[in-house]
Amino acid sequence: MAKGLSWLSLFLSLLVCCGVLAAQDKLLARAQRAFKPVPETPPPLADNPLTPEKIELGKMLYFDPRLSSSWLISCNTCHNLALGGVDLLETSIGHGWQKGPRNSPTVLNAVFNLAQFWDGRAKDLKEQAKGPVQAAVEMNSTPERAVKTLKSIPEYVERFKKAFPGEADPVSFDNMARAIEAFEATLLTPDSRFDRYLKGDTAAINAQEKRGLELFLNKGCVACHGGVNLGGTGYFAFGVVEKPGADVLPPADKGRFEVTKTATDEY
Template sequence: MAVATSASADDGYGDYRDRFEPLPYLPPIPASNSLTEEKVELGNMLFFEPRISSSGVISCATCHNPALGWTDRIPRATGHDGQIGERNTPTVLNSGFLESQFWDGREPDLEGQALGPIEADVEMAMDLDQALERLRDFPLYHEKFAEAYPDQDDPITADNLAHALASFQRTLNTPNSPFDRYLHGDLDALSEQEKRGMVAFVDNGCAACHSGPAFTDSNFHRIQVPGSTDVGRYEVTGEESDKYRFRTPTLRNVGVTYPYMNNGATETLEEAVAIMGTEMLGREFEEEKINDITAFLHTLTGEMPDFEVPALP
């Protein structure tokens, strides 16, 4: 198969291709949390560590399962003592590209997000000080925290726990999807149907909110999906105008991170496309257009991150 590598090569869709950005290999790295191999290795261990949960059996990876698109593929997350949360578990893939975290944007970055699930009663239900004490029981964690934070006398702290988890999550990116290859010049990386879907995605207004390399504007938009009474960002701000507003989810890897919407009640991507057309765009998409857009969205599934399930102490 011939591969077009020239930026000037054209398949008739250049005007549309130019409206998108390929996904970089790494997201922005904050000055307050430099990305080091030692932090990433420690964060990898902590991500899979169930002993920082009250029950000792729930880890970050329980809901963000690498085998399931780094989510759980159930409508709403199941946490401590079998409790069911209010919202669908977002994938952590490419989460470093987001400008806020959680469906309601209550944390600005991964560092702020990291400790919330540990302490949440419905998730890991663990007192943070007790979680740190559990880590201090293991000489290996003393060693790994010291390697990650060599200038500190007592590095097993909540801030360092959050920074290590955030560092690991910033490496969980999925570049080189078929669509990225297409944007980089491989014009045969997409089929004609997928290219039609790209056109429909732009022409019908989907790209207004699902923009940028992560296919999200990181803003909040009002939507009441079937079966949900969740008031969304209103819980954070108390502003009436924020009722039922949720952060625009990334569409990267959306083909493998089902079910959809904030309550996880939408089982298929086709159904999600139809709902978004009706609720957000005021359009009733015909079946052919739904199929074309869905085919395009599947091209956003990239290469899964290279990591190792750690051997825990």
């Protein structure tokens, strides 16, 4: 009798284990359909092949405050790589201590976003890199001034020649943006525990995290937050249940409407 109960207990335990494994496999399959692990290498850039020389030049430019008219503000000022690619401020502070209208999106993994800036007004990182340099509330400079500054620095002249070989005038505003884009494309965060989970390592996240993942999928969060970046794949209205009131939405900021002039994008 005791022997029979032992076999029954073992059989039931195996059934439970099989059930748990099947549930885990199903959750993993759902997660793999909704999300993708962050790659270890950047994707190809349109009309901007990556080279070590170009990436290194972009890194120098990213950290150089001389691209701003005050010589105080660099790309890293608002997109601080030591702070997760942001500045941890409600809205960023720019030229003359002006406060910008929005906070800084992270530059980490930004190459995988559908477009750049919160309203998507820049189609890629190259176009985005030109904006802050010229914005009065940010770096308050001009293309002409930026190029003049870069041409006055011998090391930059040599590095632009190496990064853009064969060009008659390699130190240009467009090439500045291309170099910064090349560097920013390398700012990836691969091999997180969730990345490893998506690659099939079911032990990479714990039971509580798996319950959270299941809730995230079941409650519909994934409708807006999917893909490589758990977001950045489309445009969605702010406010899950209803549109926020004026105490939350600044009256002068109409969101994506400023780009598309489409009534349904006004928010």
